[in-house]
Amino acid sequence: AQSVAQPEDQVNVAEGNPLTVKCTYSVSGNPYLFWYVQYPNRGLQFLLKYITGDNLVKGSYGFEAEFNKSQTSFHLKKPSALVSDSALYFCAVRDRQAGTALIFGKGTTLSVSS
Amino acid sequence: GAGVSQSPSNKVTEKGKDVELRCDPISGHTALYWYRQSLGQGLEFLIYFQGNSAPDKSGLPSDRFSAERTGGSVSTLTIQRTQQEDSAVYLCASSLGARGGGDNSPLHFGNGTRLTVT
Numbered sequence: 439a440q441s442v443a444q445p446e447d448q449v450n451v452a453e454g455n456p457l458t459v460k461c462t463y464s465v466s467g468n469p470y471l472f473w474y475v476q477y478p479n480r481g482l483q484f485l486l487k488y489i490t491g492d493n494l495v496k497g498s499y500g501f502e503a504e505f506n507k508s509q510t511s512f513h514l515k516k517p518s519a520l521v522s523d524s525a526l527y528f529c530a531v532r533d534r535q536a537g538t539a540l541i542f543g544k545g546t547t548l549s550v551s552s
Numbered sequence: 553g554a555g556v557s558q559s560p561s562n563k564v565t566e567k568g569k570d571v572e573l574r575c576d577p578i579s580g581h582t583a584l585y586w587y588r589q590s591l592g593q594g595l596e597f598l599i600y601f602q603g604n605s606a607p608d609k610s611g612l613p614s615d616r617f618s619a620e621r622t623g624g625s626v627s628t629l630t631i632q633r634t635q636q637e638d639s640a641v642y643l644c645a646s647s648l649g650a651r652g653g654g655d656n657s658p659l660h661f662g663n664g665t666r667l668t669v670t
Contacts, residue, residue, distance in 0.1 A: 470656045482595075482643070484658035528595060534654035539608050540585065544594030
């Protein structure tokens, strides 16, 4: 079975500081990993994904994530947070095996203060 | 082009009534998903359709929930004998789907149907 854990319900950072939103996963095989963002009163949007290759993947709005196979983690990062980054962030995983659904974590609320 | 369309956007129903929620995916997308979003519960997977394969129904919480996808396009999620705990936002998403292997294509989400059971 697949599962995703986002251990922090909320992350608070000051504008201009680096941010990290944590995600760990569990799959029986090799994973595809994703981050999605939900801005207030807006739909879920795709941010970035890891398929294969370079462990550091870059996505929209200056976000990046690092795949760590040994720690089964896929933490989301940004070097300098903006107030406009405040939103709900979801990590998601699926096994590479065809036919498996995409499973999401419970989400982490990021709050960036000015 | 048009995104994923869901209707109605809001639905208020009495406990015990049946409801149908509709999803129109992006044209050409072979994969379709239903999720439920409740406060504090994150995104709960309900059901996944991929092309002509048998759907993955492993996330449906009870036999009161069912879904179908007609002609590989429009999908309907039906909840029978609604209960108050069914109140949530029901999200539909579609993607290009698996191409000869695992599916790594991003999901495109609709705006959801907010269901309130009174």
